[in-house]
Amino acid sequence: MSEWQAVWQVTIKYADSARYLDSAAGGGYDRREVMAETAVQLRKIVEWARANPNVAGFPYRRVRVRVGDEPEFCRHGHGYAGGAATRARHDWTDCVCGGHFAYVCGWPDCDDVRIDPPVYADCDAPDAALVAKARRLRPS
Ligand SMILES: [Zn+2]
Numbered sequence: 001m002s003e004w005q006a007v008w009q010v011t012i013k014y015a016d017s018a019r020y021l022d023s024a025a026g027g028g029y030d031r032r033e034v035m036a037e038t039a040v041q042l043r044k045i046v047e048w049a050r051a052n053p054n055v056a057g058f059p060y061r062r063v064r065v066r067v068g069d070e071p072e073f074c075r076h077g078h079g080y081a082g083g084a085a086t087r088a089r090h091d092w093t094d095c096v097c098g099g100h101f102a103y104v105c106g107w108p109d110c111d112d113v114r115i116d117p118p119v120y121a122d123c124d125a126p127d128a129a130l131v132a133k134a135r136r137l138r139p140s
């Protein structure tokens with residue numbers, strides 16, 4: 001089962017003069033993306049960026065990353081990876097939490113649908129809508 005984790009994505013923008021001179025600072029790229037998982041990590045990056053004359057700016061934003069294991073079996077124990085005939089189909093649904101995958105078991109006579117990451121109370125994706133969307137993936 002996976003889950004959404006909120007992190008900060010910081011874009012380090014290098015000053016033009018630093019762009020090609022300092023290979024350690026981006027290797028010719030004018031920006032670099034770094035992730036901070038905690039507020040402490042974010043503060044360290046921001047302090048480093050402020051003190052670095054080669055950094056022209058460091059906008060950051062809150063993003064969500066999917067962490068943990070993706071489901072490998074349906075709730076009846078059928079493997080999702082298997083051959084083409086039984087491989088699970090999945091579909092994506094946007095949600096305030098970041099989004100959800102609905103996995104439709106591909107085994108014959110199995111109608112299991114798994115939602116991953118699970119739908120929580122603060123989600124706006126209705127479980128039933130996810131399942132209905134996913135069921136349409138099933139070959140008839
Ligand atoms: Zn199944």
Ligand SMILES: [Zn+2]
Nearest residue numbers: 095097123125
């Ligand atoms: Zn959600």
